[in-house]
Amino acid sequence: MQTGLLYNAVQTSGHLGWGTVAMSSPCNAACFPRVRRVAIFGGTHGNEMSGITLVNMWMKNGAEVQRNGVLTKPFITNPGAVEKCTRYIDTDLNRAFTPENLSTPSGDGLPYEVQRAKEINQLFGPKGSPDAYDVIFDLHNTTSNMGSTLILESSTDHFNLQMVHYIKKAAAPESCAVLLNEHPQLRYATTRSVSTHPVGLEVGPQPQGVLRSNIFESMRMIVKHALDFIELFNSGVEFPTCTVEAFRVHESVDYPRDTNGNITAMVHPRLQDCDWEPLNPGDPMFQTFDGWSIPYAGDGPVYPAFINEAAYYEKQQAFVATRRETLAAAAIRKASE
Amino acid sequence: RLSALCCQAVTLPALSCVALCGGTHGNELSGIYLVQETLKNKRKGEAMEAVTVVTVISNPRAVQQRVRYTETDLNRCFTYAMLSAPVSERTPYEIIRSQELNSLLGPKGSGQAVDLICDLHNTTANMGLCLITYADSDWICLHICKHLQARTNDPYTSVGKHGFAMEIGPQPHGVIRSNIFTAMQEAVHLMLDWVRLFNSGTQFDEGSVDVYTMVKNIDYPRDPYTHNITAAVHPELQDRDFCLLYPGDPIFLSFSGEILRYKGKEPLYPFFINECAYYEKGVALLLARKSKVKIPAIQCSRA
Numbered sequence: 001m002q003t004g005l006l007y008n009a010v011q012t013s014g015h016l017g018w019g020t021v022a023m024s025s026p027c028n029a030a031c032f033p034r035v036r037r038v039a040i041f042g043g044t045h046g047n048e049m050s051g052i053t054l055v056n057m058w059m060k061n062g063a064e065v066q067r068n069g070v071l072t073k074p075f076i077t078n079p080g081a082v083e084k085c086t087r088y089i090d091t092d093l094n095r096a097f098t099p100e101n102l103s104t105p106s107g108d109g110l111p112y113e114v115q116r117a118k119e120i121n122q123l124f125g126p127k128g129s130p131d132a133y134d135v136i137f138d139l140h141n142t143t144s145n146m147g148s149t150l151i152l153e154s155s156t157d158h159f160n161l162q163m164v165h166y167i168k169k170a171a172a173p174e175s176c177a178v179l180l181n182e183h184p185q186l187r188y189a190t191t192r193s194v195s196t197h198p199v200g201l202e203v204g205p206q207p208q209g210v211l212r213s214n215i216f217e218s219m220r221m222i223v224k225h226a227l228d229f230i231e232l233f234n235s236g237v238e239f240p241t242c243t244v245e246a247f248r249v250h251e252s253v254d255y256p257r258d259t260n261g262n263i264t265a266m267v268h269p270r271l272q273d274c275d276w277e278p279l280n281p282g283d284p285m286f287q288t289f290d291g292w293s294i295p296y297a298g299d300g301p302v303y304p305a306f307i308n309e310a311a312y313y314e315k316q317q318a319f320v321a322t323r324r325e326t327l328a329a330a331a332i333r334k335a336s337e
Numbered sequence: 338r339l340s341a342l343c344c345q346a347v348t349l350p351a352l353s354c355v356a357l358c359g360g361t362h363g364n365e366l367s368g369i370y371l372v373q374e375t376l377k378n379k380r381k382g383e384a385m386e387a388v389t390v391v392t393v394i395s396n397p398r399a400v401q402q403r404v405r406y407t408e409t410d411l412n413r414c415f416t417y418a419m420l421s422a423p424v425s426e427r428t429p430y431e432i433i434r435s436q437e438l439n440s441l442l443g444p445k446g447s448g449q450a451v452d453l454i455c456d457l458h459n460t461t462a463n464m465g466l467c468l469i470t471y472a473d474s475d476w477i478c479l480h481i482c483k484h485l486q487a488r489t490n491d492p493y494t495s496v497g498k499h500g501f502a503m504e505i506g507p508q509p510h511g512v513i514r515s516n517i518f519t520a521m522q523e524a525v526h527l528m529l530d531w532v533r534l535f536n537s538g539t540q541f542d543e544g545s546v547d548v549y550t551m552v553k554n555i556d557y558p559r560d561p562y563t564h565n566i567t568a569a570v571h572p573e574l575q576d577r578d579f580c581l582l583y584p585g586d587p588i589f590l591s592f593s594g595e596i597l598r599y600k601g602k603e604p605l606y607p608f609f610i611n612e613c614a615y616y617e618k619g620v621a622l623l624l625a626r627k628s629k630v631k632i633p634a635i636q637c638s639r640a
Contacts (some may be wrong), residue, residue, distance in 0.1 A: 010354040056565060057592050085406075085617075207461040207509030209613040213590050214571035262373075266515040287515045289374045308513035313403075 018038035029238050031335035032159050033134075035230045036318070039124050040065060040074045040223060041138040044191045045095050045311070046081025047208040050200075050219045051139025057215070065223065067231040077138075080112050084292065085209050088113055094138075097189035098177050102127060112322060115144060125194035137226060141306045142204035144319075145273040148218050151200030153193065155182055159199050162239045163229050170225040177276055178246040179305060179322065181254035185227045185318070186249050199226070205273070207315055208310055238333035247276070247322035248301050254316040256286060256294065265294055267308045267318055275305050278323070286318070347476060348638035351536045352452040355393045356442050357525065359457045361615070362507045363399025364510035367521045368457025368503075369500065387533045391451060395438060405614055406431055412456075415439070434620055455476065455528060455594055457521060463576040466524055469502040478534075479546050479632045485524060486530045486546070503528075507576070510613055540636040547607055549579070549625035550619050556619040558589060558597060567591055570611045570621060578608045582624070589621070631633035 019260050043057030058074035065072045070298035076082055080089045101114045102121050116157045124133045142149075148171065150164045179185050179202075192198035201222055201301035231237070241262045255263040271279065278301045279285070286294040296302075304314060304323035309319075357375060359368030372392045379392075380563040394400055407430050414420075414435035424433055441453040468485070470478040478501045489565045503524060508517045535541070555564035568589035574582070582588075583604045605624040611614060 002618055053566075053592070056563075177567070178389050205509075207507075207613050208462050208511060209616065210509075211566070211569045212577060212609055212611070213572045216592075263513075266513050266518060269515045270513060270521075272516065289370060289518070291519075306511055308514065310509055 001326040013034060023077040028156050029331035032233075032332055034234050034334050034337065035070055037071045037073070037133045037135075038227070038230060039133050039136045039195065040072065041191055042074070043078050043082040044138055045087045045092075046078050046142040047085050047087055048206075049140070049209065049210045050203060050206065050216045052076065052082055052139050052221070053211055053216060054139060054220060064333045065227060067227050067234075070227075070230060072227065073133075075124075078113065078116060080116075082312070090114075091268045093117065093192050095188050096198075097127065097193050098193060101189075109254055113274045119315050120191060121194050133195045133231065133241040135197045135199065136192040138190065138192040138198070138200050139223075139225060140200060140204050141215065142207045142306060143333050144275050144308060145178065145205045145305050146202060146301070147204070148174065148222055149179050149200075149202040149204075149305070150176060150222075151179045151181065151202055153181055153187065153190070155180055155246075155248075155327050157197060159233075161198060161327055162196075162233075162242070162245050162332050163199065163226060165242050165244050165329060166229040166232075166239070167222060167225045168244075170221065174221075176222065177305075178326070179249070180246045180325070181249040182250045186252055189309065194280045203300045205309070215305075226263070233332075233334055238331060239329075242329050244327045244329055246325050246327050247305060249262060249320055249324045250323045252304060252317045253285075253319050253321055255290075255313075255318045263313070263334055264288060264293075268293060271304065271319075272303055272308060275319075276303055277305050278302070279304050294314045306309045309333055338407055341430075345479065346540050346634035346636040348636050349477065350452070352388060352477070352532050353536070354389045354391060354451045354533055355453045355529065355607060356393055356451040357457065358395045360391045360397065360400040361456055362403070362405045362458065362510075363396050364403050365457075365460050365508075366510065366511065366513040367457035367505060367518050369394065369400055370513055370518060371457060371521055371525065383409045387536045388529065390529065391430050391442075392439070393441070395456070396431065396434060398434075405510065410614075411435060415626050434564045453458050453532065453633075455525070456502040457525075458504045459508045459517065460504055460511070461509060462609045462610060462611055463507045463580045464504060464580050464608055465506070466505040466520055467506075467608070469504055473499065475501070476632055476635050479548075479630060480535075480541050480635055481531050483544055483546050483632070484541075485527050488527055506612075529606040535635075535637050538637055538639070540634055543571075543632060543633050543634040545629045547627055549608065549627050551623050551625050552558055552605060554620045554623045555588065557616070557621045558591065568595075568597060568615070571596065579606050581605070582607050594625065 040055060042051030055076055057073040078093045090115045093113040093116060096113045096117040101117050120125055145238055164178050201219060203215050203219045206212050254264045258264050265288040268284040268287045270284045279296050279302045281298055282295050283294040284293045301326055304319040304320055307319040357372055359372035372394055375392050397408050409431045411427045411431040411434060414431050420436055420439050422432060442454060448544050468482045504516050505521050508514050558565055558568045568591035571587040571590045573587050581604050582599050584599055584601055587596045588599050606627055607624055609623045610622045617636050
């Protein structure tokens with residue numbers, strides 16, 4: 001891997017989104033600054049119970065998430081929604097971190113989550129600045145059968161690529177998928193995006209408002225592996241170049257609907273629960289209420305995720321179609337201080 | 338209303354009008370879509386049947402918002418006190434609605450009266466298809482249950498409160514799963530088939546039905562200050578609705594790794610294990626005793 005091809009961010013006097021990265025010779029590893037501050041977010045959606053429970057537990061006793069030389073801050077991002085055990089109060093917090101929202105003046109009329117986004121941006125950002133938290137893990141659940149999934153927003157953040165590679169290896173034989181959303185229209189302004197290295201942790205299937213022991217323990221284990229990686233990285237370990245299999249968001253597929261916007265079919269029983277399995281043109285995709293099958297009519301195989309996620313009915317999405325891709329991760333190590 | 342013409346079958350009046358209720362909880366989607374689809378199909382001009390089926394969306398406001406309820410749980414609003422409470426501006430929506438439903442679907446004896454109410458529900462618990470009846474001497478409901486048991490895969494009954502509910506899980510709230518919808522659709526068709534047969538004079542033989550009767554409930558262990566739960570249903574109990582729970586079996590796994598075990602003296606059958614809506618009611622699971630209830634032969638009385 002030619003180090004010259006690596007970066008979008010370069011060391012300049014104005015700091016760009018992905019933080020300061022320095023070239024280092026004689027080795028070819030990309031150097032990143034020591035990770036100083038990590039946040040673990042729960043309750044971005046107030047009815048996704050694993051993250052809420054873990055963060056509350058760690059706020060009470062944070063020993064499990066402490067690592068030498070790193071500040072780890074567990075934090076409930078949407079306490080209003082958590083209190084009501086609902087996804088959001090006024091608007092989806094995990095879509096609220098747009099430049100417009102973050103720069104809008106504070107006032108009484110602001111939606112609850114927009115006000116919250118501004119506060120979170122002050123505490124853990126500002127987004128895009130060198131003062132932002134280095135890493136934020138945002139803990140989510142899904143009603144979809146996605147197992148443990150790590151969600152990335154950039155295919156060129158080599159720190160994150162190395163971290164997810166480490167987590168996948170550590171979690172094995174438990175599987176851990178990597179979902180990459182770099183899609184120009186479908187990407188969105190997440191809570192975690194205020195940090196330099198945002199990572200989404202999504203574990204399912206779990207109904208909203210329910211805490212399942214196995215799902216809780218899976219998420220707990222993933223956070224542990226992630227923090228172990230950070231500790232190793234900070235201790236000076238070099239992570240050699242590697243590849244990461246990822247599923248790249250390609251398109252969003254909605255339910256068939258009538259002219260009033262009501263759904264006229266359900267996810268087909270042969271697609272239900274088949275997240276990450278190939279969906280080929282002609283395969284059954286939806287089933288109408290009177291039993292007719294509607295096939296997938298794309299031009300090639302896709303790998304569906306978020307199949308039948310409860311929260312996405314209102315976002316007009318039955319599932320997201322992804323394409324499999326192998327991402328290359330450069331060797332990385334901590335920059336000398 | 339019970340009249341025996343001979344010592345054999347119990348005779349009961351025909352069930353001329355059956356109400357199918359969906360959306361008593363606005364986020365339990367199978368019943369909502371089933372009622373809406375039934376309504377659509379009726380508009381297409383179905384032939385008159387031996388039974389009139391009335392479809393109702395019980396809590397339209399909750400359905401519209403896709404929430405269980407807007408102010409208070411509608412399914413707890415059918416007590417005598419709430420049904421006769423005077424209505425003011427501050428009366429919760431669901432109490433106004435329960436009074437409306439009571440007028441709509443009753444009173445018995447009037448020309449508009451409904452003979453059988455089937456209330457459609459989903460649960461996040463792994464209960465399969467479950468019929469919940471309100472008295473163990475409700476021969477109609479128990480015969481319907483026997484009819485379904487013979488034709489589907491082991492549904493169960495338990496005794497609850499007022500009415501006849503069809504509960505199917507597991508399904509997350511706010512989600513419609515095609516297999517669960519199809520199972521509910523088939524069960525409703527079987528139930529209506531039974532009603533048609535009954536109304537046309539078929540005698541249904543005596544027999545017995547396994548009935549699960551609730552004995553007690555168990556709450557999650559909670560933090561004494563925050564009231565937050567401190568353990569999850571143990572992985573060995575999760576999804577094991579209607580599998581016998583013995584004294585000493587694990588029930589909860591605390592977040593600190595401790596196993597909490599069932600301390601009762603009597604083996605009982607757990608159900609509604611980890612139902613989302615019951616966290617706020619302080620219930621992690623219910624426990625039931627199983628018994629065989631003898632049901633007499635029944636036949637419709639020709640009035």
